[in-house]
Amino acid sequence: MREKNSADRCECTVIHEEVVNMVKSKMPDEEKLYDLAELFKVFGDSTRIRILWALSESDMCVCDIASLLNMTQSAISHQLRILKQTRLVKNRKEGKVVYYSLDDGHVKQVFEMGLFHINE
Amino acid sequence: MREKNSADRCECTVIHEEVVNMVKSKMPDEEKLYDLAELFKVFGDSTRIRILWALSESDMCVCDIASLLNMTQSAISHQLRILKQTRLVKNRKEGKVVYYSLDDGHVKQVFEMGLFHINE
DNA sequence: TGAACATATGAATATATAATCATACGTATA
DNA sequence: TATACGTATGATTATATATTCATATGTTCA
Numbered sequence: 689m690r691e692k693n694s695a696d697r698c699e700c701t702v703i704h705e706e707v708v709n710m711v712k713s714k715m716p717d718e719e720k721l722y723d724l725a726e727l728f729k730v731f732g733d734s735t736r737i738r739i740l741w742a743l744s745e746s747d748m749c750v751c752d753i754a755s756l757l758n759m760t761q762s763a764i765s766h767q768l769r770i771l772k773q774t775r776l777v778k779n780r781k782e783g784k785v786v787y788y789s790l791d792d793g794h795v796k797q798v799f800e801m802g803l804f805h806i807n808e
Numbered sequence: 809m810r811e812k813n814s815a816d817r818c819e820c821t822v823i824h825e826e827v828v829n830m831v832k833s834k835m836p837d838e839e840k841l842y843d844l845a846e847l848f849k850v851f852g853d854s855t856r857i858r859i860l861w862a863l864s865e866s867d868m869c870v871c872d873i874a875s876l877l878n879m880t881q882s883a884i885s886h887q888l889r890i891l892k893q894t895r896l897v898k899n900r901k902e903g904k905v906v907y908y909s910l911d912d913g914h915v916k917q918v919f920e921m922g923l924f925h926i927n928e
Numbered sequence: 929t930g931a932a933c934a935t936a937t938g939a940a941t942a943t944a945t946a947a948t949c950a951t952a953c954g955t956a957t958a
Numbered sequence: 959t960a961t962a963c964g965t966a967t968g969a970t971t972a973t974a975t976a977t978t979c980a981t982a983t984g985t986t987c988a
Contacts, residue, residue, distance in 0.1 A: 700871040700881050700934070703905060708876050711865045715876075721861060724919070725854040732849030733946080734842050741841060745831045750965060751820040756828050756835075761820050763947050765966055784955050784964045785823065798918075799844070820964070853976075870935060883977055885936055904934045904985050 730774045731798065735759065736767050739788075743777060744796050747789040850894045851918065855879065856887050859908075863897060864916050867909040 702708055715721075731737055738757055742748060748756070754764045768788055771777040778791045790796075822828055835841075851857055858877055862868060868876070874884045888908055891897040898911045910916075 700874060702875045703869050703871050703934085707866050707868060708872050711862050711868070712876055714865050715858070715861060721858050722854050725852055725857045727852075728848050728857070729852030732845055732847075732852040734845040735946080737845045737848070738835070738841050741835060742831050745834050746827050748827060748831070749823050751823050751963095752828050754820060755822045756832055760948075761965070762949080762967085766946075769966080781955095781965095786965060823964085855976075880978075881935070882937085882979080886976075889936080901935095901985095906935060 727774065730770060730776065733767070735763070736771060737799075739764070739767060739771065740776065740790065740795055741799065743788060743790050744799070747787050749785045749787050751785075753788070847894065850890065850896065853887070855883070856891060857919075859884070859887060859891065860896065860910065860915055861919065863908060863910050864919070867907050869905045869907050871905075873908070 731740075735757065739753055742753060742756055750761055750764055750768065753768075754761045757764065768777065768779075771788075772779065775791050776795055777788050779786050779788045781787075851860075855877065859873055862873060862876055870881055870884055870888065873888075874881045877884070888897065888899075891908075892899065895911050896915055897908050899906050899908045901907075
């Protein structure tokens with residue numbers, strides 16, 4: 689029955705039904721794959737990735753980052769919010785100044801994985 | 809002089825000029841970070857990530873994938889083109905049928921890295 | 929050769945999202 | 959307490975991109 693519905697939607701004959709069923713049984717939860725895509729999406733923007741890279745070198749305040757990347761304070765602040773929501777960065781407030789830093793060590797590992805691929 | 813320009817753009821005083829200069833000297837090439845963002849962007853779509861995951865289980869033809877993911881053949885075909893351009897998948901033709909498979913082993917590693925983060 | 933089918937693709941549409949702009953908020957200090 | 963400054967944020971705009979739709983391409987087989 690599920691196959692029928694799929695066939696309706698994909699408008700083509702299932703060529704290898706056994707393969708499809710096997711793969712379907714092994715696929716992770718839909719939700720988990722969506723979360724994974726969301727995580728990668730955060731890394732998939734050059735502004736955010738440059739912010740993350742910068743923070744892997746040193747904690748910095750919003751103004752520092754804006755200066756470093758030659759962008760407006762507002763643009764940086766918006767992106768930092770996204771990075772914070774994803775728990776990739778955290779911040780601490782000292783008076784008027786807010787310092788941002790990486791929230792965990794995985795960020796660097798994900799970077800290295802990506803560069804490894806590119807450098808081939 | 810570079811600092812002046814940055815200050816113009818970021819519309820705020822550089823708070824820690826030494827930090828900014830230090831980080832600036834350690835940042836990878838702009839181009840490399842853009843490439844990295846582009847790579848992650850490809851992973852940052854749930855359709856593409858589900859395709860990649862499926863192909864990590866078994867080679868499949870376009871029709872199989874469309875059936876598996878309950879999407880149209882056209883949508884899958886468009887996404888496969890992007891995955892092929894990024895050299896994440898490759899294909900072989902057998903008659904009318906085109907079989908897609910992962911182009912290298914890094915894909916799986918990148919997945920695992922991402923899931924590791926999510927599962928915390 | 930013509931019909932059927934698997935796949936690819938250009939154009940159009942719909943939606944997501946990054947940057948900008950104006951402004952609000954919070955803190956230090958004069 | 960008024961001003962200056964660092965930061966945050968809602969609304970708008972501009973752009974990117976995922977999907978759909980219609981159709982083209984290429985292959986098999988009768």
